[in-house]
Amino acid sequence: MMDTIVNIVSWILIVSGSFFAIVGAVGTLRFPDFWSRLHAASISDSAGVILLLVGMMLQAGPGLIAVKLLIILAFLFITGPTSTHAVANAAFVSGLRPRQLPSAKTGTNSDIDPDTKPDTKPDTGADPALDSENQPTKGDAS
């Protein structure tokens, strides 16, 4: 009974882990941009590794083999995101940038403009008295 449950759970874990490994590999092959490929490769680095190794751990049972699998899991769990971050950081430092869509460019412009316009618009449009008060102080300061 217990063996059947453990077998079924390890079946599910190993099959879904190999599914995520294939999904990450297909994404690494098919995605158009380096940054999206980075995203796809980290799927198989995290989900595939965890699911496959936990499934193998359940299949092995308690013992030295499970400890070895746990060590491999901990190591890959630390070094996978670290090396992915190192690749991303090296690519960013070397000047590779994400491809910007035209809508994204206008979005950044409209994001930049409200930072500058609210500083100028309330000064000019809100009260002329405030402007007349602000300008002599600026003139006195300068």
Added chain:
Amino acid sequence: MFELASIALFIAMILVLVRLFSGPTLYDRVLALNSFGTHTVLFIGVLGFLSGRPDFLDIALLYALINFVGTIAILKFFRYRAIGDVRRETPEAEG
């Protein structure tokens, strides 16, 4: 079960290998190499279970260590053009 996982990992390794040979930039290749190493670690572990010799897990752990250090070494080499000592002028001149 392990046959299915080994076949899936083998297909995934081949797909990543295609990206490694056809990557447009250097960093695509490094990323594909790192992903290929991770898939290889999993493949060695599954192969150990498949052949009934779980001693392969030691080889898998060693491969994981070498893969990580190799990725960092490749990135450091292409950043500084040296694996050993890095001259101090290079990051200060760029930054």
